Amino acid sequence: MKRKLLEMKALKTYFYTGDGVVPAVDGIDITIYEGETVGIVGESGSGKSVTSLTAMRLTPGKVVEGSVTFDGRDILALSEKEMRGVRGNDMAMIFQEPMTALNPVFTIGEQLLEAIRIHMKLGRSETKARAIEMLRLVGIPRPEQMLREYPHRLSGGMRQRVMIAIAMACNPKLLIADEPTTALDVTIQAQILELMQQLKTSQGTSILLITHDLGVVAEMCDRVAVMYGGQIVEECDVLTLFTSPKHPYTQGLIKSMPTLETNERRLYSIPGSVPPPGSLRDGCRFSPRCEFAQAICHERHPQLEAVGAGHSARCWLHAAEAKEAFQ
Amino acid sequence: MSEPKAASLLAQSIPSTYADVPAKRGALYKQVLKRLKNNKRSLLGLWMVSLFIFIAILAPWISPYDPLEQNMDKLLQAPSLSHPFGTDEYGRDILSRIFYGSRISLMVGIVGVVISVVFGVAFGTIAGYFGGKIESVIMRVTDIFMAFPGFLLALAIVSVLGPGMVNLMIAIGIFSVPSFIWITRSAVLSVKNKEYIEASRSMGAKHRRIIFKHIIPNSIAPIIVLSALRVATAILSASGLSFLGMGAQPPSPEWGAMLSAGREFLRTAPHLSIVPGIAIMLVVLGFNLLGDGLRDALDPKMKV
Amino acid sequence: MNESLLEVNHLTKYFPIKKGLFNRTVGQVKAVDGLNFTIFKGETLGLVGESGCGKSTTGRSLLQLLRPTTGEIKYEGRNMVGLPPEELRRLRKDMQMVFQDPYASLNPRMTVGELIAEPLDIHQAASGKERTRRIDELLEIVGLNSRYADRYGHEFSGGQRQRIGIARALALNPKLIVADEPVSALDVSIQSQIINLLQDLQDQFKLTYLFIAHDLSVVKHISSRIGVMYLGGIVELANKRELFAEPLHPYTQALLSAVPSPDPLAKKSRIVLPGDVPSPANPPPGCAFHTRCHACMAVCRTDKPELRDVGGRQVACHLYNQA
Numbered sequence: 001m002k003r004k005l006l007e008m009k010a011l012k013t014y015f016y017t018g019d020g021v022v023p024a025v026d027g028i029d030i031t032i033y034e035g036e037t038v039g040i041v042g043e044s045g046s047g048k049s050v051t052s053l054t055a056m057r058l059t060p061g062k063v064v065e066g067s068v069t070f071d072g073r074d075i076l077a078l079s080e081k082e083m084r085g086v087r088g089n090d091m092a093m094i095f096q097e098p099m100t101a102l103n104p105v106f107t108i109g110e111q112l113l114e115a116i117r118i119h120m121k122l123g124r125s126e127t128k129a130r131a132i133e134m135l136r137l138v139g140i141p142r143p144e145q146m147l148r149e150y151p152h153r154l155s156g157g158m159r160q161r162v163m164i165a166i167a168m169a170c171n172p173k174l175l176i177a178d179e180p181t182t183a184l185d186v187t188i189q190a191q192i193l194e195l196m197q198q199l200k201t202s203q204g205t206s207i208l209l210i211t212h213d214l215g216v217v218a219e220m221c222d223r224v225a226v227m228y229g230g231q232i233v234e235e236c237d238v239l240t241l242f243t244s245p246k247h248p249y250t251q252g253l254i255k256s257m258p259t260l261e262t263n264e265r266r267l268y269s270i271p272g273s274v275p276p277p278g279s280l281r282d283g284c285r286f287s288p289r290c291e292f293a294q295a296i297c298h299e300r301h302p303q304l305e306a307v308g309a310g311h312s313a314r315c316w317l318h319a320a321e322a323k324e325a326f327q
Numbered sequence: 328m329s330e331p332k333a334a335s336l337l338a339q340s341i342p343s344t345y346a347d348v349p350a351k352r353g354a355l356y357k358q359v360l361k362r363l364k365n366n367k368r369s370l371l372g373l374w375m376v377s378l379f380i381f382i383a384i385l386a387p388w389i390s391p392y393d394p395l396e397q398n399m400d401k402l403l404q405a406p407s408l409s410h411p412f413g414t415d416e417y418g419r420d421i422l423s424r425i426f427y428g429s430r431i432s433l434m435v436g437i438v439g440v441v442i443s444v445v446f447g448v449a450f451g452t453i454a455g456y457f458g459g460k461i462e463s464v465i466m467r468v469t470d471i472f473m474a475f476p477g478f479l480l481a482l483a484i485v486s487v488l489g490p491g492m493v494n495l496m497i498a499i500g501i502f503s504v505p506s507f508i509w510i511t512r513s514a515v516l517s518v519k520n521k522e523y524i525e526a527s528r529s530m531g532a533k534h535r536r537i538i539f540k541h542i543i544p545n546s547i548a549p550i551i552v553l554s555a556l557r558v559a560t561a562i563l564s565a566s567g568l569s570f571l572g573m574g575a576q577p578p579s580p581e582w583g584a585m586l587s588a589g590r591e592f593l594r595t596a597p598h599l600s601i602v603p604g605i606a607i608m609l610v611v612l613g614f615n616l617l618g619d620g621l622r623d624a625l626d627p628k629m630k631v
Numbered sequence: 632m633n634e635s636l637l638e639v640n641h642l643t644k645y646f647p648i649k650k651g652l653f654n655r656t657v658g659q660v661k662a663v664d665g666l667n668f669t670i671f672k673g674e675t676l677g678l679v680g681e682s683g684c685g686k687s688t689t690g691r692s693l694l695q696l697l698r699p700t701t702g703e704i705k706y707e708g709r710n711m712v713g714l715p716p717e718e719l720r721r722l723r724k725d726m727q728m729v730f731q732d733p734y735a736s737l738n739p740r741m742t743v744g745e746l747i748a749e750p751l752d753i754h755q756a757a758s759g760k761e762r763t764r765r766i767d768e769l770l771e772i773v774g775l776n777s778r779y780a781d782r783y784g785h786e787f788s789g790g791q792r793q794r795i796g797i798a799r800a801l802a803l804n805p806k807l808i809v810a811d812e813p814v815s816a817l818d819v820s821i822q823s824q825i826i827n828l829l830q831d832l833q834d835q836f837k838l839t840y841l842f843i844a845h846d847l848s849v850v851k852h853i854s855s856r857i858g859v860m861y862l863g864g865i866v867e868l869a870n871k872r873e874l875f876a877e878p879l880h881p882y883t884q885a886l887l888s889a890v891p892s893p894d895p896l897a898k899k900s901r902i903v904l905p906g907d908v909p910s911p912a913n914p915p916p917g918c919a920f921h922t923r924c925h926a927c928m929a930v931c932r933t934d935k936p937e938l939r940d941v942g943g944r945q946v947a948c949h950l951y952n953q954a
Contacts, residue, residue, distance in 0.1 A: 018365070043818035044789075141906075155907045156682075185681035185845065187904045190889035194903055212819055215848075215891030238895045249820075256823035257893055258852035260875060266830070267852065269823035273788040522736040526799075529694050530750040531723035540749075544740040 369620015
């Protein structure tokens with residue numbers, strides 16, 4: 001068995017707003033093993049981004065319950081100073097829009113060198129050598145020249161490469177990528193995904209990939225958690241997700257995607273709207289949109305239960321199945 | 328990544344996650360009112376402004392004396408039960424004069440600002456919406472006006488037109504026009520390129536419809552805020568001009584003029600200047616609090 | 632062959648780059664550079680390409696939201712470029728647009744009823760009871776409850792707002808709808824609802840679509856023919872089945888192979904294009920794609936390939952010139 005790198009248990013992150021409490025993340029269990037890529041799939045407001053921010057302890061919300069263990073350390077108990085040591089060194093993050101993550105008044109070099117200097121404590125020339133090496137690693141042509149450029153002079157794809165270079169500069173054990181290719185064109189997305197795959201193989205980094213794109217999940221991930229309304233509704237390995245999804249929401253998502261391979265005239269579609277975060281209800285959160293919903297689904301909230309080896313789903317349809325399997 | 332960058336990112340990443348939260352049912356103004364009420368300072372401003380407006384409306388009924396009635400037996404009396412704020416050098420009741428004076432101050436402030444809103448919004452919208460040469464001309468003229476210190480400009484206008492209430496209002500109005508042109512233009516510029524403007528154009532809408540249906544309703548928030556703040560400035564400037572003898576003429580109970588008249592008796596009867604001074608301060612404070620509160624309530628993003 | 636609804640000939644749209652104190656024009660962004668294509672009645676023509684390829688500029692030029700630099704756009708045989716404003720306004724009833732951002736494209740100060748009735752008001756097409764009836768009817772058509780007419784747009788979710796935008800586009804019974812990335816801002820589970828709605832409306836009202844998107848899977852699903860754009864020009868225009876079965880242009884090949892497949896078992900050979908799209912302000916000489924093309928020849932660096940017929944479809948590539 002591989003070593004656990006990140007483990008979130010019964011995690012709840014709530015936002016306290018003027019209009020009341022918003023349970024953005026409402027009881028999440030996720031484990032990431034070393035060298036593994038785990039995907040979190042969900043739509044807007046599903047809590048997927050807040051989950052990743054909570055792992056970095058960067059969420060503006062409040063963690064009301066649960067634990068985050070990273071590399072044997074209790075993340076939630078660390079001091080802010082210790083946490084700064086973890087961020088960047090052991091855990092790094094890249095975001096959807098690289099332009100907002102790069103400071104426009106500093107050159108790429110200044111930002112990259114700063115990141116290396118803070119975390120690796122190398123000499124001046126070694127720091128620069130490391131920076132150039134990193135830029136070369138992420139496939140940026142003429143890295144020496146690039147150090148002197150300002151972020152706005154770069155294309156979106158190049159900026160995301162720079163972000164990855166900054167994130168990977170200190171050999172983090174875990175890379176959290178929040179929609180890393182959503183703002184990019186397909187051909188550039190292909191470049192970035194390939195780069196992330198290469199880095200994962202060569203550096204042995206674990207990746208937590210947050211995305212709404214099932215295509216990206218299929219290409220990148222080993223294991224997937226599907227989130228809906230702040231909770232995980234299904235978790236399994238990537239093959240199982242696409243071949244035998246159990247939760248009606250997962251099934252619906254997969255069926256409703258137009259693909260290059262299918263030829264049906266009409267697409268399957270999940271009725272209704274994505275629920276805003278915090279709109280809580282009795283029973284299963286997906287039940288108003290679920291075509292298989294029964295009486296119990298509207299009344300009682302289902303638990304995440306094992307439905308197969310390494311496969312769990314939060315659905316009353318499979319709760320009975322799960323019980324039988326145990327007996 | 329270093330931490331400040333990550334922190335600044337959060338500000339952007341979180342709202343987008345919650346962009347889909349549907350607002351509660353009800354018209355926009357209801358929400359604005361609710362947000363206004365939730366803020367203690369703006370609520371205080373609202374109360375202060377309402378109070379002065381009530382006083383102004385009800386002045387004839389709530390004033391204990393005629394503000395112009397002289398009483399040579401009771402000159403420069405200190406505050407007492409029969410004259411809560413005392414009497415002035417002609418024996419007039421200061422409380423009554425303050426009550427009636429609120430009519431003058433509010434009228435000058437509001438009429439002055441209405442003048443500047445009308446011209447400022449018209450020119451600002453034309454400049455922002457049409458752009459090009461016409462914008463250059465409007466904005467360069469505005470620049471010239473803004474290069475003068477506002478109060479001196481008003482002073483110059485009144486001295487050309489001659490003292491008096493109407494001229495005072497015109498001067499106060501002109502003096503605020505440039506700032507309304509600026510703020511309207513920048514609001515229009517940010518609205519102009521919104522997709523719903525393009526949508527309206529794609530349906531074949533004419534300029535007039537786009538301006539009145541789309542541009543102005545969506546640019547109005549900063550204009551409302553500036554109006555509230557500018558009423559305060561206008562009242563202050565009007566009092567200042569009257570203090571210098573360029574505005575309201577005696578015996579009208581204008582606060583600035585009262586303050587000016589009281590100067591001579593500052594040692595013997597300080598309440599002559601202090602009371603109108605406090606009145607000016609309170610009404611200006613009220614409008615400023617209200618303006619700040621409106622800014623927060625109308626558009627939280629506008630906060631500087 | 633079908634009857635053509637809209638014909639585009641040599642359409643170019645350059646944006647001047649202005650600099651300095653006196654706004655001197657120092658260069659031009661060639662957003663669209665010499666487009667030729669036809670949209671047939673009742674079809675869906677898809678335009679795909681990456682950001683900056685000029686697909687949105689094309690859509691806006693067709694609707695005369697942008698004035699083309701040169702070229703002609705013939706609607707039912709009549710050139711729209713340079714028409715007097717009043718005549719253009721009348722033609723606008725026939726062609727409407729659906730926008731990408733369901734938040735930005737609806738005026739936040741207007742109720743749903745006002746939003747949907749805007750085209751009716753502009754063209755004085757209906758008033759009073761007739762107007763109310765039409766609003767209710769349009770809301771029902773796009774699958775919204777007509778009770779919502781007096782609510783504000785911000786009370787709705789992204790998908791519902793996009794339905795409002797579609798209802799507004801339908802108000803004047805248009806013939807052509809230009810849909811610019813209509814689903815790319817929506818959640819995955821909502822996208823298919825809107826795609827299905829657009830298809831149902833097409834069947835019901837005999838609409839013609841120009842469907843602009845960057846998502847190949849979506850374009851493939853909804854279009855009958857597809858034009859692939861790169862740096863201001865169409866590089867390949869073909870029936871969707873032919874295009875996806877056998878893409879001819881090297882850029883089309885790369886684009887198709889870059890789409891991540893939601894099938895973890897499908898290990899396809901991917902063509903990863905090197906580098907970035909060149910700036911349209913300074914496009915490379917010859918074929919615009921030659922800087923990233925794996926099949927680049929000497930002629931590609933100097934001569935710009937024209938879009939020409941290659942076995943029933945159109946390709947702009949020197950590889951197919953000999954055929």
